[in-house]
Amino acid sequence: MRKASLIVRVLLLGFLMFPSRSWGVMSSTNYTIFADSVDSGGVLSTGGVYSLQDTAGESPAGSSTSSSYEVIGGYQAMDWSVLTMEIDTSIINLGTIIIDQVATSSVVVTVTADASTGYVLSVVGIGGTSLGGVSDGSVTPGHEEYGVAVSGPDAAFSDDRAITASLNLSSSSTPVVSSQTTITFKATMSPTSVAGSRSQSVTIMASTNI
Amino acid sequence: MNLQLNIKSTTTRYKGPFGYAQDDNAKSNWLDKIILFGVIIFATFLIFFIAVKPARAFSISPAKILLTIDPGVSQTVAVKIKNDEKKDLDFRFGVWGMEQDKQGNPVFTRGEDVAETWMYPENYSVNIKSRQTKDINFIIKIPANALAGSYYLGLFAEPVWPEGKQNSISARLVSMLTLQVSGMVNESLVIEEWAPQADITKERKWKFDLLLKNNGAIEMNMNGAVALRNWKGEEIFSQPLVLGNKLLAGAKRALQPEVVLRDDIKLPGLYSAQIKINYGLTNQAISSIAYIWYFPQWSKVILAGLGAIFVILLVLAVKKLVKRG
Numbered sequence: 001m002r003k004a005s006l007i008v009r010v011l012l013l014g015f016l017m018f019p020s021r022s023w024g025v026m027s028s029t030n031y032t033i034f035a036d037s038v039d040s041g042g043v044l045s046t047g048g049v050y051s052l053q054d055t056a057g058e059s060p061a062g063s064s065t066s067s068s069y070e071v072i073g074g075y076q077a078m079d080w081s082v083l084t085m086e087i088d089t090s091i092i093n094l095g096t097i098i099i100d101q102v103a104t105s106s107v108v109v110t111v112t113a114d115a116s117t118g119y120v121l122s123v124v125g126i127g128g129t130s131l132g133g134v135s136d137g138s139v140t141p142g143h144e145e146y147g148v149a150v151s152g153p154d155a156a157f158s159d160d161r162a163i164t165a166s167l168n169l170s171s172s173s174t175p176v177v178s179s180q181t182t183i184t185f186k187a188t189m190s191p192t193s194v195a196g197s198r199s200q201s202v203t204i205m206a207s208t209n210i
Numbered sequence: 211m212n213l214q215l216n217i218k219s220t221t222t223r224y225k226g227p228f229g230y231a232q233d234d235n236a237k238s239n240w241l242d243k244i245i246l247f248g249v250i251i252f253a254t255f256l257i258f259f260i261a262v263k264p265a266r267a268f269s270i271s272p273a274k275i276l277l278t279i280d281p282g283v284s285q286t287v288a289v290k291i292k293n294d295e296k297k298d299l300d301f302r303f304g305v306w307g308m309e310q311d312k313q314g315n316p317v318f319t320r321g322e323d324v325a326e327t328w329m330y331p332e333n334y335s336v337n338i339k340s341r342q343t344k345d346i347n348f349i350i351k352i353p354a355n356a357l358a359g360s361y362y363l364g365l366f367a368e369p370v371w372p373e374g375k376q377n378s379i380s381a382r383l384v385s386m387l388t389l390q391v392s393g394m395v396n397e398s399l400v401i402e403e404w405a406p407q408a409d410i411t412k413e414r415k416w417k418f419d420l421l422l423k424n425n426g427a428i429e430m431n432m433n434g435a436v437a438l439r440n441w442k443g444e445e446i447f448s449q450p451l452v453l454g455n456k457l458l459a460g461a462k463r464a465l466q467p468e469v470v471l472r473d474d475i476k477l478p479g480l481y482s483a484q485i486k487i488n489y490g491l492t493n494q495a496i497s498s499i500a501y502i503w504y505f506p507q508w509s510k511v512i513l514a515g516l517g518a519i520f521v522i523l524l525v526l527a528v529k530k531l532v533k534r535g
Binding site for chain 1: 306497
């Protein structure tokens with residue numbers, strides 16, 4: 001009996017002194033490396049594996065869970081897909097705005113994106129002065145309103161919207177070739193609008209989708 | 211700004227190259243033909259010129275970059291810019307921060323992400339010749355005390371159009387950079403809302419509001435399913451949910467999933483819809499339950515009938531009591 005007890009104690013001590021590394025270790029998981037970079041200068045990886053070293057703080061399924069893993073530095077993965085943007089004009093002129101008439105002017109933006117996630121075209125910057133932004137979904141004569149409408153296969157909205165930073169104009173979640181978005185700027189004035197010249201600059205940006 | 215286009219319509223009688231009518235009709239016809247031929251050539255050239263007017267086009271590649279980098283380390287990333295214009299153009303470059311909106315789209319911001327200060331273009335402005343491609347270097351310097359996790363940046367290129375200050379539209383292309391600072395990173399997803407929408411049981415397509423938040427330090431892929439159970443907890447059916455693209459660190463995702471009821475769900479009562487989501491490289495799971503009282507139209511009619519009978523019986527009983535009293 002004593003012998004058996006001693007053996008159990010020795011075994012327990014052994015387990016405590018040499019804990020198995022397999023305990024708590026999860027299998028490694030790979031990231032998809034789109035393509036390796038072959039730039040001059042700098043040594044780059046030929047493969048990309050993130051080491052999933054260990055997990056900690058796991059909790060049973062609920063409305064919130066968390067776990068950790070270790071990111072190892074030194075990897076560079078490139079998606080060498082090409083994003084092309086064409087714009088048919090850089091000048092938008094709405095001319096002299098007359099009461100009871102909607103002044104319009106358009107720009108056509110053509111995007112080619114061969115990334116698997118498609119593209120997003122959005123407004124990222126606005127400068128200068130303008131009339132009051134449209135808020136009811138339509139630039140209508142007799143009211144002071146200014147906004148944009150978009151048309152095309154990937155148009156993000158079908159009404160008239162005020163021009164704001166980060167306004168999404170068009171997007172696609174799949175690759176596109178020469179996808180055209182027509183951005184129509186619209187302005188109207190009311191009898192109480194203050195006369196004068198307005199000039200606005202708008203920056204539109206195309207990126208791949210996440 | 212005013213744009214006026216004046217078109218004047220004039221009719222003139224051709225009087226020959228010297229301005230007077232010539233007697234020699236044959237010579238006049240010959241000259242007419244030469245001038246007509248010239249006009250046709252000019253018009254053809256004009257149409258061709260308009261048709262092949264160079265588009266204001268340029269390209270960027272790679273469209274996406276993923277870097278894992280240690281704190282305190284510097285690195286250079288090259289982005290290729292192609293000038294597709296007929297003219298040489300100046301391009302300017304910069305780095306903006308990037309977030310993700312609730313629909314999963316990228317939103318570029320300036321001055322809000324600390325990582326914007328870690329990266330800058332080697333040259334802020336470069337001239338690129340027509341039809342040429344140039345490598346533009348962006349330099350990254352990660353501070354030694356940078357926290358492990360993902361940072362999202364947009365490396366942009368913007369041509370400076372020849373029109374200069376007259377420009378009202380500027381165009382930009384972005385290469386999306388995911389910068390992962392090495393170290394232990396936490397993956398955590400929270401279901402902030404999982405609830406049936408108002409008037410959910412009017413149709414046999416139940417709509418829910420789902421709001422997720424990535425509380426971790428790194429982006430994650432997600433996949434999920436919803437299981438519908440009866441009051442006894444027995445699963446009736448389960449259907450997969452589309453949760454959209456990768457959820458970036460710190461981002462929220464708002465969705466309105468629909469559960470189409472099967473024909474065998476006819477009885478009124480309490481049902482539960484349990485959502486289960488698996489996410490990330492650590493393959494974590496989260497779940498949440500929403501409860502729904504379901505009364506199909508026929509059960510409402512029966513309930514209304516029973517209610518009416520109860521009221522009638524009550525009225526009769528009260529009348530009887532009054533008579534007795």
